[in-house]
Amino acid sequence: MKKLYKILGCFFLLSANVALAQDMHFTQFYSSPLYLNPAFTGANVCSRVALTYRNQWPGVSTAYQSFLLSADHYLDKYHLGIGLLLGNDEAGTGQLRTTIIDPSIAYEARINKSIAVRLGVQPGIGMRSINFNNLLFGDQIARGGNVPTIENPVHSKTYFDANAGALIYTDKAWVGIYIFHINRPNESLIGDVAKMPVKFTLQGGYKFPLSDKNEKDEFQQKSFTTAVHIMGQSKFDQMDIGGYYSQYKFSLGLWYRGLPLVKAYKPGYPNNDAIDIVVGFQTKRMYIGYSYDITISNLSNVSNGAHEISVSYQLCKPKKKKKYLTQLACPKF
Numbered sequence: 001m002k003k004l005y006k007i008l009g010c011f012f013l014l015s016a017n018v019a020l021a022q023d024m025h026f027t028q029f030y031s032s033p034l035y036l037n038p039a040f041t042g043a044n045v046c047s048r049v050a051l052t053y054r055n056q057w058p059g060v061s062t063a064y065q066s067f068l069l070s071a072d073h074y075l076d077k078y079h080l081g082i083g084l085l086l087g088n089d090e091a092g093t094g095q096l097r098t099t100i101i102d103p104s105i106a107y108e109a110r111i112n113k114s115i116a117v118r119l120g121v122q123p124g125i126g127m128r129s130i131n132f133n134n135l136l137f138g139d140q141i142a143r144g145g146n147v148p149t150i151e152n153p154v155h156s157k158t159y160f161d162a163n164a165g166a167l168i169y170t171d172k173a174w175v176g177i178y179i180f181h182i183n184r185p186n187e188s189l190i191g192d193v194a195k196m197p198v199k200f201t202l203q204g205g206y207k208f209p210l211s212d213k214n215e216k217d218e219f220q221q222k223s224f225t226t227a228v229h230i231m232g233q234s235k236f237d238q239m240d241i242g243g244y245y246s247q248y249k250f251s252l253g254l255w256y257r258g259l260p261l262v263k264a265y266k267p268g269y270p271n272n273d274a275i276d277i278v279v280g281f282q283t284k285r286m287y288i289g290y291s292y293d294i295t296i297s298n299l300s301n302v303s304n305g306a307h308e309i310s311v312s313y314q315l316c317k318p319k320k321k322k323k324y325l326t327q328l329a330c331p332k333f
Contacts, residue, residue, distance in 0.1 A: 023180065023199060024066045024089045024098070026054055027255065027276045027291040029229055029240070031310035034070045034085040036203060036229075037178040038104035038120030039167035042074035042081020043328050047315035052308065056293075059304030064091045072104070081106040085122070094135045099127040102163070114170050122163040129156035130189055159185035161196075169328050175204040180233075199233035222247045237271070244278060253278035257293075272296050274305070285314045 026032055032052045033040035049071045056064040072083030085102040102124030110116050132155065165178035180199035188194035205227030226243035237259055244253030255276040274293040281288050293306035 041106040050312035197234035251280035
């Protein structure tokens with residue numbers, strides 16, 4: 001009987017995910033700048049490609065796996081950044097799959113000699129699908145485990161998705177806001193109306209230089225950068241806060257994810273998610289990062305945390321400084 005309860009519990013949990021699917025999340029969010037905020041499109045680069053892979057909760061038999069691939073370019077003459085973001089996420093036994101194709105464009109302008117702003121838009125396409133043949137329904141249990149009587153086992157949905165963001169920054173600080181799913185597309189896989197909830201994110205931080213001001217070699221410079229990333233979608237909220245230390249070609253970061261004192265979804269379940277450790281290595285054109293999430297919620301005994309790898313590469317020689325704007329101090333992860 002206990003086994004039956006577990007099966008039914010898993011089914012209802014998956015059903016909730018189908019009805020109210022949440023967006024992908026990444027620990028190294030600054031390694032996927034176009035997914036973090038379209039206002040970052042083309043920031044500090046001439047041409048760049050970036051790839052991020054996340055394996056969340058490998059202790060679960062059907063772990064959540066997410067991929068992001070992006071490319072962006074800065075048109076200095078027009079003060080424009082243009083880019084393309086491709087993403088794929090697969091979750092659960094039913095292979096609930098989400099694919100995004102998001103072109104983005106950002107305009108950059110100067111307020112004064114030390115402050116600049118960027119505005120970005122991201123009109124994209126989303127595709128969601130699920131394979132019902134991989135799920136176990138109540139009528140199957142009643143019939144002794146026979147296959148489900150579903151004519152079309154694979155259901156899919158394609159929809160238009162509009163996103164926009166803004167960013168203000170100096171050479172040491174930045175604050176940005178991003179609004180996902182402005183048009184609230186219908187993501188239902190069974191012909192009903194299930195509008196995707198709007199998602200709001202706020203990101204910001206400050207860079208503390210620790211090297212001598214006369215040190216010009218960037219790989220000899222030392223710095224400490226602290227940052228925060230706050231998200232809200234429907235009844236779900238989350239905050240990433242932490243920082244990282246950079247010296248020579250190496251970086252080491254420590255982050256906390258959760259909102260323990262602000263919100264609990266129900267008694268006995270404080271909003272604590274994970275402690276994240278991030279290490280990075282960079283050259284003038286390439287950055288490689290790895291992070292591991294140490295789960296501190298009630299899932300700690302079964303999740304086995306999360307692994308994430310990111311790689312970014314600049315296709316042209318980086319400029320030390322733009323002619324008319326200061327460099328964005330935003331971290332690379």
